[in-house]
Every structure is written in C-alpha cells, then in structure tokens.
Amino acid sequence: MHVTHLSLADFRSYARVEVPLDPGVTAFVGPNGQGKTNLVEAVGYLATLGSHRVSSDAPLVRMGADRAVIRAAVRQGERQQLIELELNPGKANRARINRSSQVKPRDVLGIVRTVLFAPEDLALVKGDPGERRRFLDELITARSPRMAGVRSDYDRVLKQRNTLLKSAALARRHGGRSMDLSTLDVWDQHLARAGAELLAQRLDLIATLQPLADKAYEQLAPGGGPVALDYKPSAPEIVGHAREELYEQLLAALAEARKQEIERGVTLVGPHRDELLLKLGQLPAKGYASHGESWSFALALRLASYDLLRAEGSEPVLVLDDVFAELDARRRERLAELVAPGEQVLVTAAVDDDVPGVLTGVRYSVAEGAVERV
Numbered sequence: 001m002h003v004t005h006l007s008l009a010d011f012r013s014y015a016r017v018e019v020p021l022d023p024g025v026t027a028f029v030g031p032n033g034q035g036k037t038n039l040v041e042a043v044g045y046l047a048t049l050g051s052h053r054v055s056s057d058a059p060l061v062r063m064g065a066d067r068a069v070i071r072a073a074v075r076q077g078e079r080q081q082l083i084e085l086e087l088n089p090g091k092a093n094r095a096r097i098n099r100s101s102q103v104k105p106r107d108v109l110g111i112v113r114t115v116l117f118a119p120e121d122l123a124l125v126k127g128d129p130g131e132r133r134r135f136l137d138e139l140i141t142a143r144s145p146r147m148a149g150v151r152s153d154y155d156r157v158l159k160q161r162n163t164l165l166k167s168a169a170l171a172r173r174h175g176g177r178s179m180d181l182s183t184l185d186v187w188d189q190h191l192a193r194a195g196a197e198l199l200a201q202r203l204d205l206i207a208t209l210q211p212l213a214d215k216a217y218e219q220l221a222p223g224g225g226p227v228a229l230d231y232k233p234s235a236p237e238i239v240g241h242a243r244e245e246l247y248e249q250l251l252a253a254l255a256e257a258r259k260q261e262i263e264r265g266v267t268l269v270g271p272h273r274d275e276l277l278l279k280l281g282q283l284p285a286k287g288y289a290s291h292g293e294s295w296s297f298a299l300a301l302r303l304a305s306y307d308l309l310r311a312e313g314s315e316p317v318l319v320l321d322d323v324f325a326e327l328d329a330r331r332r333e334r335l336a337e338l339v340a341p342g343e344q345v346l347v348t349a350a351v352d353d354d355v356p357g358v359l360t361g362v363r364y365s366v367a368e369g370a371v372e373r374v
C-alpha cells in the first residue's frame with residue numbers, strides 16, 4: 001500500500017499543509033527544526049494511533065489550537081480509501097473512513113501499515129523493558145488489528161486490579177479490617193484471559209521474527225551475529241505457547257503471587273512485567289553491545305518487521321527518519337539497498353548528502369512551515 005496524499009491541520013508546527021505523494025522514494029530535506037519529522041510522524045500515527053516520539057497526543061496539537069487533523073488518501077492495489085483522524089487531547093479522538101463517521105479510531109488500524117526507523121529506536125536495545133514490549137505489541141497490532149482491543153482490555157483490567165490491590169494494601173497497613181478480596185478472583189480471570197491472548201501473540205511473533213532479525217543483522221553487519229530474541233516471562237509458571245495453556249498458567253502465577261501483591265499493592269505477574277531479552281552472540285545486547293552494534297540490532301529489528309509484514313499482507317510504507325546521518329558509510333549503503341525496492345519509502349534528512357545515492361526519487365524541501373517539491 002502507499003499514501004497518495006497527506007493533509008495536516010494544526011498538527012505539530014503545521015497550521016495547514018498538503019503533501020501529494022507518489023509510490024517509490026520521497027525525501028524531505030531541510031534544516032533542523034523545520035518540520036520534517038512532524039510529517040512522517042503523522043503517517044506513523046495513522047498506522048499505530050500513537051507517535052514514535054511522545055506517549056500522549058497533547059504535543060501533537062499545534063500550540064494554541066485545540067485539535068489536530070490528519071487526513072490521508074491511501075491506495076492499496078486498485079482500492080483507494082480516505083482516512084481522517086481528529087486528535088482531541090483530553091477528549092475522545094474521532095475518525096472517519098471514506099467520509100463516514102460511523103467508525104472508531106481503532107477501525108483505522110490496518111489501512112495504513114508502516115515500518116518506521118528513527119533515532120529513538122536505539123532505546124529498543126538500550127532502553128527499559130517497556131520499550132521492547134511496546135515494539136512487540138505494536139507489531140502484533142500491525143499483524144492483527146483486532147489485538148488493539150485485547151491490548152486495551154488488558155490495560156483497563158490491569159488498572160482496575162491495581163486500584164483494588166492498592167486499597168487492600170492500604171487497609172492492611174493501617175491495621176483496619178482486611179478487605180473482601182473475592183472480587184479479586186474475577187479480576188484475575190479477566191487479566192489472565194486478555195493476558196494469555198497477548199502472550200500467545202507475542203510468543204508467536206518472536207518465533208517468526210527471530211530468523212528474520214538474524215538474517216537482517218547479517219546483512220547489515222556481516223559476521224557480527226548471531227542475534228537472539230529471548231522472551232522472559234515474569235513468572236516461572238509461564239512456560240506454555242497455546243492460549244488455553246497460558247491462561248491456566250497465568251491464573252496459577254497470580255494465585256502464587258497474591259500474598260506479595262497484596263503487600264505491595266500492584267500486579268506483579270503478566271505481560272506488562274515480561275521482558276524481551278535481546279542477545280548478540282552469547283551476551284545481552286543491553287549493557288554489553290557497543291553503540292554501533294546496538295544501532296545495527298535496532299535496524300535489524302525494523303528490517304525484520306518489514307519482511308514479516310510484507311510477507312503476511314500489504315506492503316508497508318517504510319519511513320526512515322534521520323537515520324542515515326547516524327550510520328557509517330558501509331551500513332548506510334546496505335540499509336539503503338535493502339529499503340530501496342519498497343513500494344513507498346519516506347526519508348527525512350537535514351542535508352542532501354545524507355540521502356544515499358540509491359534512494360533517488362522525489363525531493364521536497366521543508367523550511368519555515370512550507371513543504372515544496374524541488
């Protein structure tokens with residue numbers, strides 16, 4: 001699939017901007033702080049309903065405005081669709097597909113598919129476990145958009161369960177009557193139900209991604225691997241793969257942890273506490289890999305995601321935000337060669353020289369809020 005037109009209103013630095021797009025490579029070039037990343041961030045938002053730079057919508061709305069609109073025309077084969085998202089921080093966002101407003105923002109998922117490479121990706125390797133969980137969960141949702149619902153169910157149940165545990169912990173600490181915890185059993189079942197579904201999807205994803213990541217790492221840094229993706233559940237009880245099995249194991253793990261959970265006032269087991277361990281050779285990448293190796297690992301994860309998504313459905317849009325400037329000449333050329341054949345490739349760079357030669361295509365200059373084809 002590819003985007004044929006992007007239109008923004010009060011998004012980030014743009015009051016209004018219209019950007020016609022072609023398949024193939026498009027590069028946005030201009031000095032720092034002129035709004036290049038803002039453009040591709042909007043494309044990424046259509047695919048994930050989130051930004052790769054911030055965790056809330058508020059910074060995405062132009063300062064002084066009260067809502068932002070991202071509108072895109074999307075082509076997949078012969079099919080053309082128009083999607084619109086209205087971002088209302090603090091209130092519900094709204095969506096329209098082909099001008100119909102009988103849809104929820106979540107219904108937009110799956111129309112635009114992206115794989116986005118950005119300087120922030122280094123955190124996939126060097127950052128907290130939450131970064132890697134988000135990586136997995138976004139990819140799960142791209143593979144299967146209905147997982148957005150499972151993720152939000154899980155988050156909601158977790159929040160409610162934590163509230164209950166917190167008041168139980170408080171009641172206990174203040175020596176009051178201990179709370180009636182029978183409702184906790186019900187929450188355990190809800191948590192295990194959504195949790196098992198999420199876990200089964202994560203495990204399946206990792207098994208599929210592993211050989212692709214290893215291949216991509218070898219292409220970027222020959223002889224430097226192998227790389228391994230190792231899932232570490234938060235409880236020893238969790239060893240299964242099938243959803244029903246995982247459900248029973250999660251329930252058992254919750255029962256085992258209950259006493260400690262009531263003491264601490266939080267949920268201690270479940271996918272929200274699991275870790276994806278990335279290994280380079282025999283060592284964990286985090287804490288051991290060099291800066292360059294960490295970069296290659298992060299890029300390999302994105303390239304593997306690209307291979308996986310295009311093998312399973314429509315070809316995703318590749319977005320490369322400012323990544324070439326960070327790479328040495330060899331990896332820059334290899335990455336460029338690997339992405340060049342993509343159906344649509346959007347590149348941002350501060351100067352022309354940062355865009356590798358094989359990525360010749362349409363150029364836009366981005367300066368002072370104006371996006372102009374050159």
Ligand SMILES: Nc1ncnc2c1ncn2[C@@H]1O[C@H](COP(=O)(O)OP(=O)(O)OP(=O)(O)O)[C@@H](O)[C@H]1O
Nearest residue numbers: 012013032033034035036037038059060061062063
């Ligand atoms: N909500 C907002 N309202 C108004 N301006 C904003 C908002 N969010 C970001 N900006 C402005 O947008 C600019 C950053 O845009 P962007 O990140 O797209 O730059 P860039 O062209 O990618 O730069 P670089 O080359 O440094 O990556 C900053 O000047 C910032 O002040």
Ligand SMILES: [Mg+2]
Nearest residue numbers: 036037322348
């Ligand atoms: Mg930028």
